[in-house]
Amino acid sequence: MKRDPQSMHPESLMMSHGYEPSWSEGAIKCPIFQTSTFVFKTAEEGKRFFEVAYGLRTQEPDEKMGLIYSRLNNPDLEILENRLCLWDKAEEAAVFESGMSAITTTLLCYLSPGDILLHSNPLYGGTDHFINHVLTRFGIKVIGFSPNDDCDRIHQIIQEAGAGDKLKMIFIETPANPTNALIDISCCSGIAKHYSTEEKQVLLAVDNTYMGPIWQHPLQHGADLVLYSATKYIGGHSDVIAGACLGSKHVMGPVKTLRTFLGSMAGPWTGWLLMRSLETLKVRMEQQALNAKHVADFLRSHPKIEKVHYLGHLTPEHGRQYEIYKKQYTSAGAMLSFNVIGGEAEAFRFLNALQLAHLAVSLGSTESLVEHPATMTHADVSLELKEEMGITSNLVRLSVGVEHYEDLIADISQALEKI
Ligand SMILES: *Cc1c(COP(=O)(O)O)cnc(C)c1O
Secondary structure (H helix, E strand, O other): OOOOHHHOOHHHHOOOOOOOHHHHOOOOOOOOOOOOEOOOOOHHHHHHHHHHHOOOOOOOOOOOOOOOEOOOOOHHHHHHHHHHHHHHOOOEEEEEOOHHHHHHHHHHHHOOOOOEEEEEOOOOHHHHHHHHHHHHHHOOEEEEEOOOOOHHHHHHHHHHOOOOOOEEEEEEEOOOOOOOOOOOHHHHHHHHHHOOOOOOOOEEEEEOOOOOOOOOOHHHHOOOEEEEEOOOOOOOOOOOOOEEEEEOHHHHHHHHHHHHHHOOEOOHHHHHHHHHHHOOHHHHHHHHHHHHHHHHHHHHOOOOEEEEEOHHHOOHHHOHHHHHHHHHOOOOOOEEEEEEOOOHHHHHHHHHHOOOOEEOOOOOOOOOEEEOOOOOOOOOOOHHHHHHHOOOOOEEEEEOOOOOHHHHHHHHHHHHHOO
């Protein structure tokens, strides 16, 4: 008798869920199904599989679907998707060849010419570029809001733009990269519901790369879709590019269909790597969060540091930001940023002097990664928006890894001396 997966914690299931050793000569690990196509037992079976895969009819309740072709499905993707669902309590997941392909496929799936997309600022540079320079070419209108805007103000922005009728999707990123500013998911979910009608459901999509899938679960706060760059914490070793999208069966059906036709799915090798990564996801992230707390506390009292942006330092005095933090997160996470005293020259001197932390973009990996948002990840953002968001020339972003925190602090300390 199998135990119900719902009765266990996700971390207990990451080694086995969705896979039977008897499928592969007793192999304890799911092999890499390095194959492009799958053999049908009979022509009738192939016909049945295609009817369901292409949406020509719905799947019967007790009908078992089979494998067809690796652009549509592959065991390494399906088992990985089943495991990813456990963290977010999602019904369905789709894995992609990159975080960007997860995001772009999802946006293209639900937006048509004439629709309006409302999004938070700042967004990941790639997402920002796609929304403002690609979607707009197809007649999709875009409206932004900032983490400083409360729920009433967001309603007002929609009203002032006369956007209520055409609003089709809300896309947010929280905590915002690189400043850790927070956006209220349930407020955005309320707005999406407010502007939904019988003909048109306004969907809320949340890029949860910074905190997920361990410390924030957007679907539980009313989001319809949750997106990941699996390159970051989920992959966690700086050795694979991948992405994921999760939600209910109802919203994920069209996303999976468009993935089939765009061909933006991940390959079996990527699926296998991510399954291996998921086994240690929680222990990695918990250690990273613990290390981040030590590093943030050290930085806070350092004379060469002007300000530290770390969620664990929020107090009731921070008002709405603190309320959102308490409601939405189970950890302060392992991403922080800080302003060194000075400008770009001082920030660069610090970055160039680090010996243990690596000077590189990306985040969520086992090794600590440090970068300069204003001239690297956010180089493309307008000066005006950079200023509004606090992406200043003295700001440094740090993704804390699994090293011993004493070594990290010693490294940061010696590099700060070089300023
Ligand atoms: C890295 C990242 C992306 C893009 O993901 P890729 O895997 O690089 O395509 C999207 N959103 C956020 C928040 C990211 O950090």
